[in-house]
Amino acid sequence: MSLLWIKALHVFFMVAWMAGIFYLPRLFVYFAENEDVNTRAVFKIMQRRLWFFVAPFALLTLIFGVWLITIYGMDWFRASTWLHIKLALLIGLYGYYAYLYFIMRDLAQEKNIRSPKFYRFLNEAPVLVLLAIVILAVVKPI
Template structure:
């Protein structure tokens, strides 16, 4: 049973992050768009993508919590690596929510950022993901 829960957790993590890594890329193109019809098309794509991947974020949390529950409170208390991983994971959830805020700004044609900002935004969370993977696999402490 635990292997099924782990597999589903990993699947939903991958699916979720694929979506939220792509969303800022759409923002890059949206910010560069000059015609309203093109901007309106990006609004649709962004909204659909955000609402498509948000259930994956929820399922990631559900299966992650299930794993913690199965392993038990004693294991959780001594797993310092997991505490750090969860803190980084909260940052990714915050990033997800921030993307929603930016999407709403685009929706109302209130974008205030450059394409360069969105390019950076697109690449920055990769470092968080790398740290999370290292913590989950290596368990350095």
């Protein structure tokens, strides 16, 4: 497979994964704002299905990213400071995604201890991380 195909698939799976990351906390907001048992049950289903739907995209993003690093080689990897920062942000993003799972699990058990405002902040935070990752990957300022 050519380098450009691997890059394209890496970007595609990242975009698909990020779509889920942006929407899942929004479902948490709706859940926290709603008191109706039936509506909450629907949000629980939506949350679970979304998390598990985008999980393969998270894995494929990682696989194609590692493949790219392998193709470019260790000398390139060591010299790419921007990539080290990007990888640190990505580790944080994978941690964030895992954290969303634990929130989803708690909400499924009706253990909501957070306000809708908290979930709104949680919904908006990854946008800044994505912006930094894109700038690092495209502009390579460091």
